[in-house]
Amino acid sequence: MKKVLVTGGAGFIGSNFIRYMLGKYDQYKIINLDLLTYAGNLENLKGLEAHPNYEFIRGDIADRQQVDQIVSRGISYIINFAAESHVDRSIEEPEIFARTNIMGTQSLLDAAKKYSVEKYVQVSTDEVYGSLGQTGSFTEETSLAPNSPYSASKAAADLLVRAYHETFHLPVNITRCSNNYGPYQFPEKLIPLMIANAYEEKELPVYGDGLNVRDWLHVEDHCSAIDLVIHKGKPGQVYNIGGNNEKTNIEIVKLILGILNKSESLIKYVKDRPGHDRRYAIDSSKIQSELGWIPKYTFDKGIEETIHWYLENKQWWLQIRSGAYLDYYEKMYSNR
Numbered sequence: 527m528k529k530v531l532v533t534g535g536a537g538f539i540g541s542n543f544i545r546y547m548l549g550k551y552d553q554y555k556i557i558n559l560d561l562l563t564y565a566g567n568l569e570n571l572k573g574l575e576a577h578p579n580y581e582f583i584r585g586d587i588a589d590r591q592q593v594d595q596i597v598s599r600g601i602s603y604i605i606n607f608a609a610e611s612h613v614d615r616s617i618e619e620p621e622i623f624a625r626t627n628i629m630g631t632q633s634l635l636d637a638a639k640k641y642s643v644e645k646y647v648q649v650s651t652d653e654v655y656g657s658l659g660q661t662g663s664f665t666e667e668t669s670l671a672p673n674s675p676y677s678a679s680k681a682a683a684d685l686l687v688r689a690y691h692e693t694f695h696l697p698v699n700i701t702r703c704s705n706n707y708g709p710y711q712f713p714e715k716l717i718p719l720m721i722a723n724a725y726e727e728k729e730l731p732v733y734g735d736g737l738n739v740r741d742w743l744h745v746e747d748h749c750s751a752i753d754l755v756i757h758k759g760k761p762g763q764v765y766n767i768g769g770n771n772e773k774t775n776i777e778i779v780k781l782i783l784g785i786l787n788k789s790e791s792l793i794k795y796v797k798d799r800p801g802h803d804r805r806y807a808i809d810s811s812k813i814q815s816e817l818g819w820i821p822k823y824t825f826d827k828g829i830e831e832t833i834h835w836y837l838e839n840k841q842w843w844l845q846i847r848s849g850a851y852l853d854y855y856e857k858m859y860s861n862r
């Protein structure tokens with residue numbers, strides 16, 4: 527049985543990916559290495575604790591000794607999801623982003639090289655390309671021009687991954703995906719935050735004029751893309767992943783209010799995010815034509831299902847919102 531090291535598997539995308547892989551394959555043992563920061567939640571993996579092909583290890587990807595010891599057990603694939611992932615937090619506290627996102631990646635790459643893993647996949651983001659004007663989209667050839675401490679740390683990690691391929695011939699892939707949505711997304715991110723606030727009839731904070739554009743992809747379609755990249759991605763290649771589904775933030779907010787039958791008077795325009803990227807759009811024709819990736823969700827179906835998931839799983843987000851997150855939330859929005 528092959529061993530797959532998934533880092534950050536207790537977070538939003540990582541936990542969806544673990545469920546996806548265990549549901550699809552029975553020849554892989556998944557080892558989940560996660561530090562359980564504020565964003566890591568073992569509730570996201572409920573029901574898998576006793577699965578014979580699943581093991582959880584609490585630990586830090588930047589802890590070189592621990593990473594070395596895990597990878598020495600004979601890991602075939604490493605999929606690195608672990609990261610500090612929230613742009614607003616990176617503006618408040620950039621240092622932890624550099625440590626986890628850059629040094630953590632470095633430590634994984636060194637272990638991958640030492641133990642000759644078959645494939646190392648770096649889960650990156652479209653944000654490394656910076657911001658677009660009103661037209662055009664990011665291709666894999668677009669220059670990196672990150673604008674936030676978060677995206678700068680992700681871009682730095684991408685460059686390390688690239689260098690380990692060029693210098694040491696490590697079989698790597700980098701995936702750059704657009705904004706994900708779906709179950710188990712931490713309610714600091716736009717869609718779950720707006721669903722939860724609308725449900726509780728709290729204000730919905732929209733940054734700036736609300737006209738910034740993001741491309742949205744259902745998390746399960748991101749998981750199926752990564753699955754293809756692990757198995758078919760050509761070593762050294764970058765693959766963009768996107769939903770071809772651009773929306774302004776205010777469109778998303780109004781759509782959520784409409785589906786929940788809540789009043790638009792809950793919308794509150796607040797001070798803009800510093801360095802706020804105006805528009806992202808992804809050209810994912812390479813992964814579609816080279817690897818045969820076909821996303822399954824339309825946005826209309828995905829967002830409906832997602833809103834219902836949050837309504838049916840209120841306990842999950844209510845627990846999060848009543849804890850430490852509340853302090854952060856108060857601090858972020860009290861002066862906006």
Ligand code: NAD
Nearest residue numbers: 534536537538539561562563565566586587608609611706
């Ligand atoms: P998340 O914040 O929900 O989860 C991150 C996970 O990493 C958490 O479980 C956390 O405990 C863990 N973690 C943090 N620091 C760690 C460390 N030092 N060692 C081990 N584990 C650690 O993030 P997400 O939204 O699931 O994103 C996962 C990955 O996908 C990230 O690398 C992110 O940059 C990338 N990405 C996210 C999106 C998106 O829309 N959410 C889009 C494109 C790419």
Ligand code: TDX
Nearest residue numbers: 611612613651653704705714715716731732733738775
């Ligand atoms: O309260 C809010 N109000 C608001 O207007 C929040 C939280 C966000 N926004 C805006 C900012 C962005 O234009 O909504 C948009 C989406 O914001 P986020 O959910 O914070 O996502 P974004 O900054 O686009 O980054 C996300 O997608 C790319 C993930 O957090 C990253 O990890 C991923 O790399």
